[in-house]
Amino acid sequence: MTWSEIALVALAVLAVGLVFAWQGASRLDRVHRKVAASRIALDSQLVRRASAAMELAASGALDPASAVLVADAVYTASDIGPVTSPAAALKMDGLGAERERAESGLTATLREALGAPEAVRGLRAGPSGEVVEGLAAAWYRVTLARRFHNEAVAQARRVRRLWYVRLFHLAGRAPMPRTVELDDALPHGLEPSGG
Template sequence: MSWSETALVALVVLAVALVLAWRGASRLDRLHRKVAASRIALDAQLVRRASAAVELAASGALDPASAVLVADAAYAASDAGPVTSPAAALQMDGLGADRERAESGLTATLREVLGAPETADELLAGSSSEVVAALGDAWYRATLARRFHNEAVAQARRVRRLWYVRLLRLAGRAPMPRTVELDDVLPHALEPTAG
């Protein structure tokens, strides 16, 4: 094999490697954008759920003590730091420990207040049925948004673990995305198939 043939083979191998690296970097960039978009969508759904909880507390359907507990937990979740800009979403650090604790606290409070089947049935049958249905809808959408976000994070992590992605440092300086772990289990009475 002459030097020109060896150089040609080396150029072909280099070109193939560059194309594969470019495709891998593009895929990883799309996955990082998907994680950022899903985080923003999750934040919007959690804010919607907190707003629906405040509406339930203000509707007069709950006893005063429960209304205060629900409103306090909803305001704590709202004040814990929503994603306000795309730059904040690109940090890919989940929602943060404080926000996750506050959202889990809101879930626990709502489940405590609405957990008894007779209480939920009473609210669903009364004049506040629209408010409770809106809360159930917002809660369900937040649960789905969290699942979609965590799946997007899992996809990005799988790609980032590939040997050539690590070897060529295709992720650049982007941080490793984190999943959002919080308690978001709906009470049985608010599940879409239960009502």
């Protein structure tokens, strides 16, 4: 093999490596953007659920002690604060352990305040039915948004494990994305009734 043939083969290998690197970097960038966008969407749905929970607490549908507990749980979750900038979403650290605990606490408080499925059905049929429906819809959207976010994180992790992504160090110094683990299970009887 002559020097020109060796150089041609080396150039071909280099070109293939560059194509893999470019495609891998583009794909990794897309999934990182998807994780950031899904985190922002999840955050906005959590804020919407907190707003609906506060509306329920203020509606008079709950007994006074439950209303105070729900309002306190909403304030606790709100004090930790939503993601307000895309730069914060790019940290890829989920919502943070403190926020996840606060949101899980709000879920537990709401479940306790709403009570048994019969009580929830009674609230839905009562004068505050629209407020309860709003909470049900917001809560359901939180559940979906968290699932979408965690799937985006899983996809990003799969892409980051590809051999050429690791070989060319395409992730750079970007942290590994984290899933959001919180209790967001809807209580029985609060499943949304319509689209």
